[in-house]
Amino acid sequence: MTLPTLETERLTLRALNLEDAAALHRLVSAYEIALNTLAIPHPYPEGAAADWIASNVQKFEEGKMVNLGIFLREDGALAGAIGLTIHREHDRGELGYWIGVPYWNRGYATEAAAALIDYGFRELGLHRIEAEHFTRNPGSGRVMQKVGMTFEGRFRESVRKWDELVDVDHYAILRSDWMAARG
Template sequence: MKTLEANHIILRKLTLDDAEKVEEYASDYDVAKTTLNIPHPYPKGGAQEFITSILEAEKKGKIAIFAITLKDNNSLIGLINISGPNASRRAEIGYWIGKPYWGKGYGTEAATAVIKYGFEEMKHNRIYALAFTDNPGSWRIMEKAGMKHEGVLRQHAVRDGKPVDLTYYAILREEYTG
């Protein structure tokens, strides 16, 4: 897998050495509540298991996952992934940023770099992402990365035992290249 570079960040291969930082950020309720998949409370040692399973999925070509790191000191600040090649040539991206790094543009830089990777390296035709409707920070990242709002999926998922609405954004290859 390639290393991707943006203005202030580098996206590199995720490793088991990242488990401590992943666990630290994922354990923050404010981070966990913005995702469908991060449990709260986060289980001790959960990051090791997560990284092991996601790297296995990556080996099988199901996903590409990157550690988001600061260019100036290589500190891990979050994760971003994109689903692998498929017959429909579409991919989903998902990401989270550690709370100390919110609002600094790192999510937008990461999403923009992964969208480029998805179109140019993985040859996808459509890239999409979803966020909770009450998480404007996430859907603003999608907008700034060039994605267009396509609608709201009402009660599409369950978080903390309650149905939640997800807002849906996507970008097409022709919009990316156009």
């Protein structure tokens, strides 16, 4: 079983391989990426990119996660990463993503999220896909709104990020919403 490759107008979403580790490390080690994600450390440890890439194949084979690199079709450059965590017992997925700082505000996160949501509903047979963002990071909430997710609530001071308990906004979309909107 191999991770899927998804093509959009401007992007290719595909499995990362070890040759991508240096580019991944360069982008993901920016402070701005760690600041608004829960699990990405800063400074980003040497070797962590290669370890993460290697773990993606196993997690996919176990049916637990679909993690893909986001590459620009025009020149093949790595622009970010996106993933779905799969909770098969509930047919539910959790979407997460980041885009490298040089590539912000070009619509790439929205384009990639739409492609992975579509894959989650059509190919993985999921029923519901959720996403959450720190309330202080409204750009990510905007991505969720642009792909048609519904705001379901704010969890106040719900997670600890470094030395601070931060508010988290929750969004979701059901398969029926997605299919009704996209056909």
